[in-house]
Amino acid sequence: MRCFRPPVISLYPAANILYTRCQMFRSSIHADSHHDAAFSVKGLTRHYPQPPDFPEKNARWIYVSGNGVAVCGNKTPKVYSEFSPAPEIRQKSCIEYLGEGKSGIYYAAELPDGVPLPEGRVVSGVRELWGHIPNEDLAVAAYAVRMIDCAKANRFCGRCGTPTEPVLTERAWQCPSCRRIFYPRISPAIIVLIKNSDKVLLARSPRFPEGMFSVIAGFVEPGETLEEALHREVKEEVGITVRDIRYFASEPWPFPDSLMIGFTAEYAGGEIEIDNNEIVDAGWFGRDNLPQLPARMSISRALIERWIHDGS
Numbered sequence: 001m002r003c004f005r006p007p008v009i010s011l012y013p014a015a016n017i018l019y020t021r022c023q024m025f026r027s028s029i030h031a032d033s034h035h036d037a038a039f040s041v042k043g044l045t046r047h048y049p050q051p052p053d054f055p056e057k058n059a060r061w062i063y064v065s066g067n068g069v070a071v072c073g074n075k076t077p078k079v080y081s082e083f084s085p086a087p088e089i090r091q092k093s094c095i096e097y098l099g100e101g102k103s104g105i106y107y108a109a110e111l112p113d114g115v116p117l118p119e120g121r122v123v124s125g126v127r128e129l130w131g132h133i134p135n136e137d138l139a140v141a142a143y144a145v146r147m148i149d150c151a152k153a154n155r156f157c158g159r160c161g162t163p164t165e166p167v168l169t170e171r172a173w174q175c176p177s178c179r180r181i182f183y184p185r186i187s188p189a190i191i192v193l194i195k196n197s198d199k200v201l202l203a204r205s206p207r208f209p210e211g212m213f214s215v216i217a218g219f220v221e222p223g224e225t226l227e228e229a230l231h232r233e234v235k236e237e238v239g240i241t242v243r244d245i246r247y248f249a250s251e252p253w254p255f256p257d258s259l260m261i262g263f264t265a266e267y268a269g270g271e272i273e274i275d276n277n278e279i280v281d282a283g284w285f286g287r288d289n290l291p292q293l294p295a296r297m298s299i300s301r302a303l304i305e306r307w308i309h310d311g312s
């Protein structure tokens with residue numbers, strides 16, 4: 001991963017770009033996996049313009065505080081509330097429509113500083129809820145945090161400073177003065193498992209817990225294709241070249257706004273030479289000497305697991 005601010009692309013143009021690129025993959029790169037992305041909000045359908053009023057019944061609220069959500073219940077946490085925010089909280093809060101799902105219409109409501117939590121609830125980080133609630137709910141909780149953050153980040157036009165207004169036909173905000181439209185930011189990043197005979201390359205970032213290794217990842221820079229970003233990141237971080245890039249799967253990674261696009265590749269040449277900045281250790285690992293691996297909820301672990309079990 002690069003440390004500088006990643007390139008910014010907007011939600012809907014990104015969808016178009018990735019759709020087009022996926023069409024290209026079908027002809028040039030074989031897609032051979034259906035990774036179950038933990039943070040995909042496939043359970044929600046967004047309809048625009050969004051409902052004009054909060055429904056009296058069948059609304060599901062997620063209360064967001066900072067990067068966490070308010071949950072109740074110790075053994076089986078619940079992230080949803082059927083109770084809409086009190087009018088005095090609504091006046092101070094940022095409220096975002098999330099979409100429609102099997103239990104009704106979902107909304108996120110910010111809990112402003114100084115406002116007490118709803119009774120019986122505590123704030124939990126979203127990652128900490130993994131494994132304790134269904135992935136479907138985990139994804140909606142992460143999405144709620146993201147959308148509240150996006151709404152707050154786009155309150156003012158970045159070009160002229162005028163307060164923005166929500167766009168009714170899509171999730172976006174528009175400046176009434178210069179007409180510029182702001183979409184939720186998505187930062188695309190490649191992630192790649194590099195294979196060499198019966199071993200794979202795993203590397204350690206200084207950000208990782210002690211002893212943990214993972215696959216190579218990095219943000220796409222403006223003007224790059226995904227394939228070019230992959231070649232560059234691999235060369236920069238571990239000094240080798242790769243060939244035979246194959247698409248694996250993708251997943252949203254909302255910490256805060258990445259879209260991970262996963263690949264496998266074959267080692268082509270060069271000696272491992274770490275950059276000692278983004279990578280502090282790297283090596284070739286076989287199935288019988290694997291180091292500590294990333295959490296199972298990530299696409300990095302999915303790439304490694306598939307190689308462990310079927311070698312592809």
Ligand SMILES: [Zn+2]
Nearest residue numbers: 157160175178
């Ligand atoms: Zn403006």
